[in-house]
Amino acid sequence: MTSIEHPDGRFKPMLITDDNHGATLPRCVQANPGQSIHALEQSVRDSLDASLRTVGGVLFRGFTVATPIDFKRFAASFGAPLASYEFGSTPRSKVFAGVYSSTEYPAHQFIPLHNEQAYTRPWPSRIWFHCIKASETGGETPICDSRLIYQRMPAEIREQFASRELLYVRNYSGALDLPWQKVFNTQDRAQVERYCQDNGIEWEWKADGDLRTRQRCPAVLQHPDTGEWVWFNQAHLFHVSAIEPAVRASLLAAVGEENLPRHVYFGDGSAIPDALLDRVRAVYEQTAVSFPWQAGDILMLDNRLVAHGRNPYTGDRKVIVAMA
Template identity: 45%
Template sequence: MRLDTWTSSNRATIEKHLRASGALLLRDFKVPDAPEFERVFGGLYSDLVTEHERSSPRHRIAGNVFTSTDHPNDQPIFLHNELSYATRWPLRIAFCCIIAPGTGGETPIAPIRSVTRNVPAAVRERFREKKVMYVRNYGRGFGLSWQESFQTDDRATVEAYCRSAGLVAEWEGVNQLRTRRVAEALARHPETGEVLWFNHATFFHVSTLGPSLRSAMTEQLPAHDLPTNSFYGDGTAIEPDILDTLRDAYERAKVTFPWQTGDVLLLDNMLTAHGRAPYSGDRRVAVAMAQPVDVGRAG
């Protein structure tokens, strides 16, 4: 199938598959570079979106195409749904393998339907009642600066964004900023109507970090001063056994596959979580996002 025909002739089939399974790997498409990836993905979805309220380091490589992450290659990235901590997120997300890694470097995925079932009903109900609080800190020596996260140097622009996004912003001096937001832990899919486990409570919690990085941060910063951390909505700590249960819910649902150069992975971002395995050698995986959904539309 030619790259210039598959998006128009097969969109209905692709959308049906994504609603059913949440993920579609397109192999042997041999997409050569980021501009072609943007053209192909943009032919399928006209409303490509840029990132906002960034939580991972990345950079633009073509138009609305970015590196998947610039996180150190020896550290894993836990499974998560893109921007599930925000009030707006992409319903569709796509990855393209421009250079396959030497070893490792998979993008593991996990069906959120399975994750939701794996989270015990009592835990789901606890979060339904208490919700989840995301606390983020900028300018304390770890993580992104507020300038990089919000993609601006203007404090007034940041404050306006925070007001519109339900974030409480607290400045300390010129470069230190703390934001807090209380959010639902579950969300309704706008197309299928399913209520799904959709949040960053596990991903943002300090206990999900690798041991060395976690130790380096917690030795210097208290819980509410860490770059990212999560709590119950009332600000109380999430119990360690609950966090272990949540991590296990994702891990038991995890599926992996090896990247091949030119692969394109399409995901329904609410139906499928993604992560990244450590790797060696060169690895270049691009990401693009589309179909923005806000909290109100997700119900």
């Protein structure tokens, strides 16, 4: 990893690899020796909104972050209340109110790049990651610019997704994925129904007591502050083609397409071809940048402008997350 000095002496665009097309994501704020994360110069704090609007992400490196509570205080200091993880699609553990573990998938698995909760309508505008312990190998959180994804997406795919939108279908079951009680943080069916009604989600209680939901969402967004168009969906992650072929075949044989834990269609319910989503994934791969975590790092992202993922790793790794 190399860096280039910025004229103000504080922000440094980090060139993560030699072949990442000159990306300046994330922008790095380097601490002075022994500097607490709560002791950022006011001029730096005043510059952060502009950095998020332009670059999309800021990495705070070398600062003292003594405890997870310090991380929470820092994330909360930007004014927006920290969010609970409602209607989540992956397993996380609550550290305490407003702070969660990163997605708890096995270490050997790759988590594709995605914008947080882009499969639904209420989603966080900002997200923070804090590395408490870096893994021995791998474990990076690759990121990519959602504007660049939009721009590089083949025009016929971009136009098709924008005009047809997406329909996300989820089946909640403790046997295959997350039970509805964990996803909605309640045992009360009426509370689940109120949440769905408030957020434009269709729901259906199945004969076995499990839940199925459907929600139509846009595939692209216009950023409210900059007016720029961004690629903002999780079609490539929810689609059954994201599952390893042998696992996909056995899962379909066991439960059928209608009962898959998650799947996605075009907004009218028609199928999305596997090959089309392979082309989408290729754009993500070509656009991603990555950097090795260091213990104490905090990465702050505009969730609309920047997607994130996780590389496989070995050894212990602890990264926690806050959203607002």
